[in-house]
Amino acid sequence: MKIMVTGAGGFIGKHLATKLKDTEHTVFTTDQIGRGVGCDISLDLSNYDQMIDELPHDIDLIYHIAAQTSGYIGLVNPAQDIMSNTLATLNVCRFAKQTGVGKIVYTSSMAVYGNGDDLTERSKIKPISHYGISKYTGEMYCRQYEQFDIVNTIFRLFNVYGYGQDMKNLNQGMASIYLAQALKDNHIKVKGSFDRYRDFVYIDDVVNALVMGLLPVTDNQTYNVATGKGTTVKELLDIVVDVVGTNTTYENIGQYEGDQDGTIGLYDKLKNDTNWAPTTDIKTGMNKFYVDLCNNKGVN
Numbered sequence: 001m002k003i004m005v006t007g008a009g010g011f012i013g014k015h016l017a018t019k020l021k022d023t024e025h026t027v028f029t030t031d032q033i034g035r036g037v038g039c040d041i042s043l044d045l046s047n048y049d050q051m052i053d054e055l056p057h058d059i060d061l062i063y064h065i066a067a068q069t070s071g072y073i074g075l076v077n078p079a080q081d082i083m084s085n086t087l088a089t090l091n092v093c094r095f096a097k098q099t100g101v102g103k104i105v106y107t108s109s110m111a112v113y114g115n116g117d118d119l120t121e122r123s124k125i126k127p128i129s130h131y132g133i134s135k136y137t138g139e140m141y142c143r144q145y146e147q148f149d150i151v152n153t154i155f156r157l158f159n160v161y162g163y164g165q166d167m168k169n170l171n172q173g174m175a176s177i178y179l180a181q182a183l184k185d186n187h188i189k190v191k192g193s194f195d196r197y198r199d200f201v202y203i204d205d206v207v208n209a210l211v212m213g214l215l216p217v218t219d220n221q222t223y224n225v226a227t228g229k230g231t232t233v234k235e236l237l238d239i240v241v242d243v244v245g246t247n248t249t250y251e252n253i254g255q256y257e258g259d260q261d262g263t264i265g266l267y268d269k270l271k272n273d274t275n276w277a278p279t280t281d282i283k284t285g286m287n288k289f290y291v292d293l294c295n296n297k298g299v300n
Contacts, residue, residue, distance in 0.1 A: 007066030074131030089138035162203030163292035226265030
């Protein structure tokens, strides 16, 4: 089978492409211009004509990972959010229909739920951010194209973190933002309350979940990729300080609109269908993250 991974120059996409290349499948990778280093091709997924002209037409399955993934950027630049998430996902669906792709595996987000604990795939959809709306719109496009015999698997990712994350991007990835600041300045500036909480999922666990999208049992299904455990911002900050081992300080500098108070997801459905379960707790994962950064000379 020939698989295309969009967003393969990014954090999750790069790890996924590496994992898939160890299988018997052929993997074709793409990312946006300027970030597609090491990918087979760089192009703009919001430009449908460019996709048709430059992408291969013999793809069997698409992992659509490419996205604008920052809630904050979605707030301050909603046009970019729509182009990168909504329009790009629609174009992936159109491309699949025109070229005969059989399946799309789409990475959605916990942001579609808004706030809530013990969230299941049947929980109410109530996004409070532009980003959450754009990701849910992508889900709906995937489902719309089922009528054209294009199956899908939708993974709602909770807060993914780990080695390979962009440490210079201080607008996405709470764990990486705090760790980057601690390593660079020994001081962490926190946007929002210390009482907010997240369900942090380690990158290796996430990739192992995404690979389950190859299984027929996941066809036209939606799954949470979560741990079922919440970690407050204060707890995460204390873990970062402990891992770095310095006199790191932190302060609250305010909150932005659309930031979620807290979410915790349940993964029972994915476990029941595929036997997937997370294996790395937040303390272990953050230590692995830190060790990898040290081995790769940390943050400049």
